Amino acid sequence: MMKRNKQIDINRALALAGTFNFLHSCGKACLLPFLTLYFRQLGLTPAMTGMVIGAKHLISLVWTPVASLLAKHYNKRRVVINGCLVSSAVVALLLLLLPPVDVNRQRIRCNSSDEQVSATVDSLVRSSSGPKMSPTVNQPLPAVFQSVSMTPPTTPSLSNSTSERLNKSSDRDEPHPQSVTIGLNNSDVHPKVSSPTPTASVTGSRNKRSEHKSKHPQMKEEKPSNLEFLGRLKVMDTQHQLFFLILMVVSAWTLVSAPLGWTVDDGLYEYLDFADASDRYRSSGLWGLLGAACGVGGAGVLVSQLSCRVDPWSWRSAAHFYCYTCFAAVTVPVATYLPLYLNKKRDWANGLLKALQLVRGSPHALLCVVTVLLVGAGASAVENFLLWQMEDHGSSELHMGLSLALALVSQACYPLLAAKVSKVLSPGKVLTVGAAGLGVQCFYYSFLWGPWAALPAQLLTSFSSGAVWWAVKVQCDDIATPGADRSVNRVFSSLALHLGRALGSFTGGFAAQRFGLAWLFRGAAIALMSWCVILPVLQYKVPNQRRINYSRLLAADASEASDSESEQEKDWLDKAMESERRKGYGRRVNH
Known part of the structure; x- marks a missing residue:
């Protein structure tokens, strides 16, 4: 303390x-x-x-x-x-x-020089251990690897020729029992082979193992039941x-x-x-x-x-x-x-409960809650899969980082424009414009064509995320009682940052896997734009919440007020508040 x-x-x-x-x-x-x-x-x-x-x-x-x-x-x-x-x-x-x-x-795209280096490294690795190497070699192999079988044993004609070479080499190397024929795969390492088909024994042993496993299916099914969760991961x-x-x-x-x-x-x-x-x-x-x-x-x-x-x-x-x-x-x-x-x-816990009651008691706040949930779900599609979409169209991490940085700077610049925008649009309309701006961004992301194609849409973040959060802040200040503004703001931020994004991540992941990334962004855009058409109608139908008549409270407390004072003079504050109410539902009156 x-x-x-x-x-x-x-x-x-x-x-x-x-x-x-x-x-x-x-x-x-x-x-x-x-x-x-x-x-x-x-x-x-x-x-x-x-x-x-x-x-x-x-x-x-x-x-x-x-x-x-x-x-x-x-x-x-x-x-x-x-x-x-x-x-x-x-x-x-x-x-x-x-x-x-x-x-x-x-794989993340690299520049041309990096691609050449990585290709060279990959070719060297495949030449030493990979099974898919081309059998044509310009330089002669060392004497130790001259008997290496370069062709897979699956082709019958090649396997026959290979077996003949193996038989000849075994006859020549008979005085040297330590020499072996080295295959490319671990299963193809054979000592002195006398069978004309060297892969028959390997295939037969594999078939015997598979038959042995098939004869005991119950043992394979009963084993995971006795294991804990980490043990069950082994059978997945x-x-x-x-x-x-x-x-x-x-x-x-x-x-x-x-x-x-x-x-x-x-x-x-x-x-x-x-x-x-x-x-x-x-x-x-x-x-x-x-x-x-x-x-x-x-x-x-x-x-x-x-x-x-x-x-x-x-x-x-x-x-x-x-x-x-x-x-x-x-x-x-x-x-x-x-x-x-x-x-x-x-009392921190009671502050959150009181904030929930304030949000529940305001029709305009409930409309704002639904809008924030949809915006959070749409934003999750952008946050989770925008980089996937950019990578599919040739963007490197340089393009991704600068694109996301531009979006954040654009969002930070909205407070500079808030004073001018508030003179033209009410907070309710700004909320609608912000949700529509996110819908336009999602629709744009579904038609990317190059590495830098996402940059123009990032400039709209000022009028999408920036506008939405400014409207939410005004709504919080409008319904909050003294000392409860932070709690009300946390209710909205939790719904957008966590609940809305959680629902959007679940649905967006399955939608992207089922329909593709392009249709994921188009679906998010359609949902947001449809709500932006309905939202102004609901805001118009919902009645404005009755405010406290401060002029009548002052008149009731001031017992020394003159009886000759006209009703028009005593109600001047009520008229001023009524004028502000007509301009917009969320604008506060400074006393």
Whole structure:
């Protein structure tokens, strides 16, 4: 508990808050936007990817408020903050230990020089161990490998000629029993072969093993029933094993990182509120957007400069995880000096319940909730699969990083335009325009044609995500009672960032796998544009909530008011509020 006589440095607190938000957002942006692309390289299908990301959002939706409440109850906010930074960086690195599966594995495009280098490396690897090497060799092989069988034993004519050579070589090498014939596959290593068909014994042994397995089907089915979940992973195919391992790692990662945002936000806000400067805390959110833009753009530029590697655990893929870990390590000292305050008088749990009641009691707020859910679902399609769509059209991580950075900068610029837009459109109409802007972006993404084709649509983010969140903020301020504005804002942000994105990830993953990426974006655009047609009609039909008549309250309290005062003069404030009500349902009146 902070003492009253302790001096509070507001500027220092705001500087630390801005620095923390910048570094933390920069670290997250280095990895999270590229995470689904990494899952694609490992071999996950769109449906599996959507399920992993959807589970991540659902865990955050439930665990974040619970963990923040426990951190406040036991006064362990600083321990939770530092613990989240360190543990999340360690758990994220576990994803690098998972091997890929050879199921339509995609490769990030490299530049021409990198492609030549990787092709040379691949050819050298295949020449030493691969079964698909061409038998034509310009240079003579060493004497040890002159008896290597270069042709697969599946072709009858080639196998006969091979067997003849084997017989001749065995006659010549009869005084040297240590010499063997080396095949390209591990199963083709034969000692002195006397049979004219050297593959017959191998095939027969394989058939005997398959018959032996088929004779005991019950033993194969009864074994997994006695194992636990991790043991049952052994009897699954490789792709499903990878899916469940990724799901477990991402769930653990979410559990250790989800409480960080709300815990820092509560401690800093209560610190500034103690000094009557809580209104200045909103400026720290801008630093978060700028940090995310720098992180995603810098990661794209950095990874594009690295040499091309095929394996997902190479530097091109692991660089995102290492950048995330480095920024987490840099953020720990800043988090250590964050000014935190514990206000035990503020009932945090009742604040959320009261916020839910306020949202439920306002028809316009309920319409805003539905809009935010749809926007969150549409945004999940963009966040999860836009990079997949860009990669299919030739984009490298340089194009991806700069494109996402441009979108974040565009969103951060909307507050500069909010004053002019609010003079033309009411907050309800701005909400409709923002949802329609996201629909236009999704429709545009379905027709990408080149590496830089996504850049023009990213400029619309200012009038899609930026406009939606500005309208949500105005709606929160309109329905919130004093002291409940942050709780109401968290209700909307949780619905958009977690519940809406979770539903969008589940449905979007299955839609992308069933119909393709292009139709996923078109379906999201159709859903958003259809709601934007219905939303203005519902806003017009829903009656405006009756406001408090401040002029009558003042007249009732002022018993010394003159009886000769006219009714028109006493009701001047009521008329002013009625005029503001006609302009827009969400505009507040400054008294």
